Amino acid sequence: xxxxxxxxxxxxxxxxxxxxxxxxxxxxxxxxxxxxxxxxxxxxxxxxxxxxxxxxxxxxxxxxxxxxxxxxxxxxxxxxxxxxxxxxxxxxxxxxxxxxxxxxxxxxxxxxxxxxxxxxxxxxxxxxxxxxxxxxxxxxxxxxxxxxxxxxxxxxxxxxxxxxxxxxxxxxxxxxxxxxxxxxxxxxxxxxxxxxxxxxxxxxxxxxxxxxxxxxxxxxxxxxxxxxxxxxxxxxxxxxxxxxxxxxxxxxxxxxxxxxxxxxxxxxxxxxxxxxxxxxxxxxxxxxxxxxxxxxxxxxxxxxxxxxxxxxxxxxxxxxxxxxxxxxxxxxxxxxxxxxxxxxxxxxxxxxxxxxxxxxxxxxxxxxxxxxxxxxxxxxxxxxxxxxxxx
Amino acid sequence: xxxxxxxxxxxxxxxxxxxxxxxxxxxxxxxxxxxxxxxxxxxxxxxxxxxxxxxxxxxxxxxxxxxxxxxxxxxxxxxxxxxxxxxxxxxxxxxxxxxxxxxxxxxxxxxxxxxxxxxxxxxxxxxxxxxxxxxxxxxxxxxxxxxxxxxxxxxxxxxxxxxxxxxxxxxxxxxxxxxxxxxxxxxxxxxxxxxxxxxxxxxxxxxxxxxxxxxxxxxxxxxxxx
Numbered sequence: 001x002x003x004x005x006x007x008x009x010x011x012x013x014x015x016x017x018x019x020x021x022x023x024x025x026x027x028x029x030x031x032x033x034x035x036x037x038x039x040x041x042x043x044x045x046x047x048x049x050x051x052x053x054x055x056x057x058x059x060x061x062x063x064x065x066x067x068x069x070x071x072x073x074x075x076x077x078x079x080x081x082x083x084x085x086x087x088x089x090x091x092x093x094x095x096x097x098x099x100x101x102x103x104x105x106x107x108x109x110x111x112x113x114x115x116x117x118x119x120x121x122x123x124x125x126x127x128x129x130x131x132x133x134x135x136x137x138x139x140x141x142x143x144x145x146x147x148x149x150x151x152x153x154x155x156x157x158x159x160x161x162x163x164x165x166x167x168x169x170x171x172x173x174x175x176x177x178x179x180x181x182x183x184x185x186x187x188x189x190x191x192x193x194x195x196x197x198x199x200x201x202x203x204x205x206x207x208x209x210x211x212x213x214x215x216x217x218x219x220x221x222x223x224x225x226x227x228x229x230x231x232x233x234x235x236x237x238x239x240x241x242x243x244x245x246x247x248x249x250x251x252x253x254x255x256x257x258x259x260x261x262x263x264x265x266x267x268x269x270x271x272x273x274x275x276x277x278x279x280x281x282x283x284x285x286x287x288x289x290x291x292x293x294x295x296x297x298x299x300x301x302x303x304x305x306x307x308x309x310x311x312x313x314x315x316x317x318x319x320x321x322x323x324x325x326x327x328x329x330x331x332x333x334x335x336x337x338x339x340x341x342x343x344x345x346x347x348x349x350x351x352x353x354x355x356x357x358x359x360x361x362x363x364x365x366x367x368x369x370x371x372x373x374x375x376x377x378x379x380x381x382x383x384x385x386x387x388x389x390x391x
Numbered sequence: 392x393x394x395x396x397x398x399x400x401x402x403x404x405x406x407x408x409x410x411x412x413x414x415x416x417x418x419x420x421x422x423x424x425x426x427x428x429x430x431x432x433x434x435x436x437x438x439x440x441x442x443x444x445x446x447x448x449x450x451x452x453x454x455x456x457x458x459x460x461x462x463x464x465x466x467x468x469x470x471x472x473x474x475x476x477x478x479x480x481x482x483x484x485x486x487x488x489x490x491x492x493x494x495x496x497x498x499x500x501x502x503x504x505x506x507x508x509x510x511x512x513x514x515x516x517x518x519x520x521x522x523x524x525x526x527x528x529x530x531x532x533x534x535x536x537x538x539x540x541x542x543x544x545x546x547x548x549x550x551x552x553x554x555x556x557x558x559x560x561x562x563x564x565x566x567x568x569x570x571x572x573x574x575x576x577x578x579x580x581x582x583x584x585x586x587x588x589x590x591x592x593x594x595x596x597x598x599x600x601x602x603x604x605x606x607x608x609x610x611x612x613x614x615x616x617x
Contacts, residue, residue, distance in 0.1 A: 002505050006494070006505070013492070290491055292489075293485070296477065296483045297502060298478020298479070388485075
């Protein structure tokens with residue numbers, strides 16, 4: 001500890017370089033935290049899906065709708081308890097930056113299949129009774145200052161749902177959730193009646209997908225096969241999978257995100273390692289005379305190596321601390337980002353996890369140590385007479 | 392002046408190897424420096440005087456022979472032991488002062504004490520005393536860049552004496568100073584020798600510096616001459 005002020009003096013003396021190195025290290029740790037949180041969120045989004053729910057969609061693509069009459073036929077498949085249609089409406093409220101997910105649903109069975117959306121009974125009743133009624137997640141209601149009874153308009157971005165005028169909705173309920181029982185529940189969504197969309201578009205649309213509640217999660221595979229077998233010879237073949245698999249495949253539409261994020265994280269970490277190692281090497285090269293002087297004064301090679309390593313570790317600690325701070329702040333903001341924020345719900349709401357924080361901090365210290373090791377070794381091996389003679 | 396030899400150099404040879412070439416720098420040199428003596432080593436460039444000084448200071452090792460300082464044969468010590476020995480027994484004064492630029496004068500003087508078992512306040516007191524001896528206690532908070540060359544060298548001398556070493560070794564201590572500063576530094580070294588009985592071995596080209604020493608040795612081609 002008695003050498004600590006000496007190390008700090010050096011870091012302060014080259015303040016600009018120290019600041020840049022710390023920032024580089026902080027950026028690395030920041031990215032590590034955010035990317036790992038993103039990977040956790042992606043994994044959690046599939047893991048939190050109910051194993052009692054199956055999603056049936058068009059076999060070719062989500063873009064194509066399924067015939068409405070598939071609903072009753074799906075309900076007749078043994079093992080299926082409930083069926084509800086759900087269409088991604090793609091509605092925009094006033095401006096694209098006001099994005100929130102919105103769906104046209106078969107309200108009664110849908111709410112029964114998704115018990116995580118908790119509504120007061122009178123609001124639920126009012127919603128079911130009003131064809132133009134909708135229910136809004138607590139976060140979206142808070143975001144726009146909406147309350148029950150308010151009226152707002154949305155216009156869809158999806159061609160079949162564009163009818164030349166906006167759709168008008170009356171807020172009949174604001175749903176919440178039980179975070180302990182249903183972690184990660186999305187409180188930004190808006191649900192309205194499929195019937196309203198169907199009538200407004202001239203009864204020409206189908207169902208985007210069907211959600212199936214099944215009796216026995218253990219029979220998910222068999223039920224899926226039975227469903228898809230039912231429409232095997234039809235013009236609109238189906239693809240049925242568990243909700244988790246559906247979410248995973250949805251995410252996979254934009255590639256192997258986890259691998260991509262890991263590669264980015266690794267590349268960044270390696271780059272920062274090189275940057276920090278280079279900085280430390282420069283610092284040691286500039287201080288050959290000083291190292292020789294210290295050794296002349298009686299500092300052992302181990303002392304000198306410790307001083308250089310100490311500087312590198314302090315850079316790691318400072319960069320790590322700063323990176324954790326920025327990372328935690330940013331992770332809290334992630335769920336609020338339009339379009340992609342939804343993925344981070346639940347995981348990011350809690351901020352940086354202590355485990356990830358500890359890992360990231362350990363990584364920062366390890367990076368600092370690794371970056372400082374070679375320069376420290378050079379300092380260790382520096383011969384007094386050689387260094388003094390060359391300077 | 393005491394008769395006991397504080398520094399004994401016994402038949403020392405030093406050969407440097409540059410690729411396949413061997414360069415004989417010291418050729419069987421023997422020298423005794425009594426306790427409390429002030430010795431000047433003179434000679435042309437390449438004569439081996441700095442090498443001899445480095446051997447006495449324990450920052451280099453002879454190819455053959457023995458160097459005994461204060462009763463310890465430094466050639467038998469391992470790297471770590473040698474460093475610890477230097478921290479207690481040698482005060483080194485460099486030609487270019489070699490102060491640490493990021494440290495104040497006081498912190499520079501305190502530096503060798505970090506290796507000793509002193510408390511923070513003890514280190515500070517001793518460093519202040521050393522600065523007082525060299526007449527720079529009022530510059531204790533100045534950084535090297537805020538000091539003149541002569542003041543820097545006096546701080547370096549304070550750093551060399553702060554551990555109360557057995558021997559002070561100085562490599563061209565006035566080589567980078569103007570004549571007035573050089574005179575001040577030489578006067579200081581002389582008083583350290585006289586008042587504190589410090590044994591001093593100094594390498595110099597400067598006849599005025601050599602004149603301050605009690606004994607002058609001339610080296611040529613790695614050997615002592617008259």
